Amino acid sequence: MDTKEFADKARQAANAVLFDDERPLQGDREVRDIRIDEDAHVLTVTIAVESANDIDARVDMEDAMRQAVASAVPDVDVRILVLAIDGVDEPKASCAHDHKSDIPPKKAIPGVKHVYLVCSxxxxxxxxxxxLNTALALKNEGRRVALLxxxxxxxxxxxxxxSDLPPIVVGNLIMPPEIHGLSVLSIGFMIEKDQPLMWRGPMVSGVINQLLWEVDWSGHDALVIDMPPGTGDTYLSILQSVEIDAAVVVTTPSELALADVKRGVGVFAPYGVPIAGVVENMATYNWEGRDAVLDLLNAVHTTDDDSKKALERARKILDTTKAIRIFGNRTADLCKKLGLDxxxxxxxxxxLQNCNDAGTPYMLNPAKPAIREAFANIAHFLIRREEALVK
Ligand SMILES: Nc1ncnc2c1ncn2[C@@H]1O[C@H](COP(=O)(O)OP(=O)(O)OP(=O)(O)O)[C@@H](O)[C@H]1O
Ligand SMILES: [Mg+2]
Structure with a gap:
């Protein structure tokens, strides 16, 4: 099948879902773009639906569309990008990127040099x-860092x-409290502990606007933003309105998490936000009994050749427990496929779990080199990226 024929089939399948009256979508809808990356065997369908539609309805349609397109054009990885816009026929602003005509102009956060999203x-x-630990690792590199x-x-x-002390307000601006050398702000500082948080759609963007624009973020080299899981309203709200340097995508090496990476990375491109790279978490396990067993083996003295060979074999096996890759190299393979670092x-x-539970961030006193280096690697990576962009 040639590429055009392929794209036509995908468009037909996508349209059948878009205009399925069973789906409670309001307003205009359209397929904006169909792109085929033949090398990576990836087909990306970009659709536009009105933002007034319920997020669940959009996600539901996205899933249905992925299935429909995948059965119409087999043997490719199908990705669906949903642009939530205000009136398909009335683009809001002109622009330099693809699709930017659908997006209102973005603003930089005053006084902040670099903004990073940590997401999945x-x-x-x-x-x-x-x-949190990347923010501290950046601080350890001499940067002034804020965490939102x-x-x-x-x-x-x-x-x-x-800490959950409420921030103080000076004039019209909220001042993020300084905690462990970082300027930190969370909605959790401003509400009763254990209060259930049920935001209606429009309230989400209201609270986000407040946390971004009614706060004194000035004087920071980096603002690290801890994002919620998913690709929902918080993402749309921030990607559309804020100038972001890059997104850092976190995953575990399980198939389910990696499937979500594939699905999630497409969220950023339509808004011109680059993905800095992927951080693989909980990927390796260091068996701490190893050193003690090694000491025991080293204390055994034998002149018998078979016993010597057996001891050597045991040492080699022990060596493999240094950083056990429980799930293999799936993350690296996926990154390669998606062209991500x-x-x-x-x-x-x-x-790490104990430090989190105790409220004492690991990077304040990072005893284990493997963990310390992992977070330092993220900080170094982002700093190198900044330096490369300046050149
Ligand atoms: N490398 C690790 N080793 C051990 N425990 C970890 C590690 N990374 C995270 N955890 C633990 O896993 C749990 C989830 O971590 P965390 O809250 O950072 O994830 P999250 O992606 O932000 O979750 P959510 O989607 O709910 O916001 C926490 O209990 C945390 O302490
Ligand atoms: Mg979280």
Missing amino acids: AKGGVGKSTVA DLDLYGPSIPALVG LITSIPLDIA
């Missing part, structure tokens, strides 16, 4: 852990930094 489509993969928790439904930064791998380690 999947929950519980370690976004907050990575956001934009997980409005489940803010975890207050627990991770061990794998920034680093963070080991699965109870010490």
Whole structure:
């Protein structure tokens, strides 16, 4: 099948879902773009639907469309990008990127040099852990760093930094409190602890606007934003309105999390936000009994050749427990396929969990080199990226 024929089939399948009256979508809808990357075997369909549509309806349609297009054009990886816009026929602003005509102009956060999103489509993969410890690793490099928790439904930064004091307000501006040398802000500082957080759609962008624009963020080299799981309203709101330097995508090496990486990375391109790379979390496991067993083996003295060989074999086996890759190299393989940099791998380690639970961030006193280096790698990667862009 030639490329045009392929694209036509994909368009037909996508249109059948877009105009399926069973789907409660309001307003105009259209297929904006169909792109085929023949080398990577990826077909990307970009559609536009009105932002007034419920996010669940959009996600539901996205899933249905992926299935429909995949059965119409087999043997490619199908990605659907949904642009939520205000009136398909009335683009709001002109622009330099593809699709930018659908997006209102973005604003830079005053006084902040670089803005990074730490995100993933999947929950519980370690976004907050990575956001917090990356912020501290950047601080360790001499940067002035702020950390903003934009997980409005489940803010975890207050627990991770061990503080929930409300910020003070000076004039019209909220002043983010300084905690562990970072300027930190979370909705969790401003609401009753344990209060269920149920935001209606429009309230989400209202709260996000407040946390971005009614706060004194000035004087920072970097603002690290801890994003909620998913690709929902918070993402649309921030990607459309804020100048972002790059997104750092966090994943675990499980098939389910990686499937969400594939699905999630397409969210950024339509808004011109680059993906800095992928951080693989809980990828390796270091068995700590190894050194003690090695000491025992080294204390055995034998002149018998068979016993010597057996001891050598045992040492080699032990060596493989240094950083056990429980799930293999799936993340690296996926990054290669998607053309993304794998920034680093963070080991699965109870010490990180304990620090999180105690509210004392790991990078304040990072005892284990493998964990310390992983977070330092992310900071170095971002700094090198900034330097390369200046040149
Ligand atoms: N490398 C690790 N080793 C051990 N535990 C970890 C590691 N990374 C994260 N955790 C633990 O996994 C849990 C989830 O981490 P975290 O809250 O950072 O994920 P998240 O992606 O922000 O979750 P959510 O989607 O709910 O916001 C926490 O209990 C955290 O302490
Ligand atoms: Mg989180």
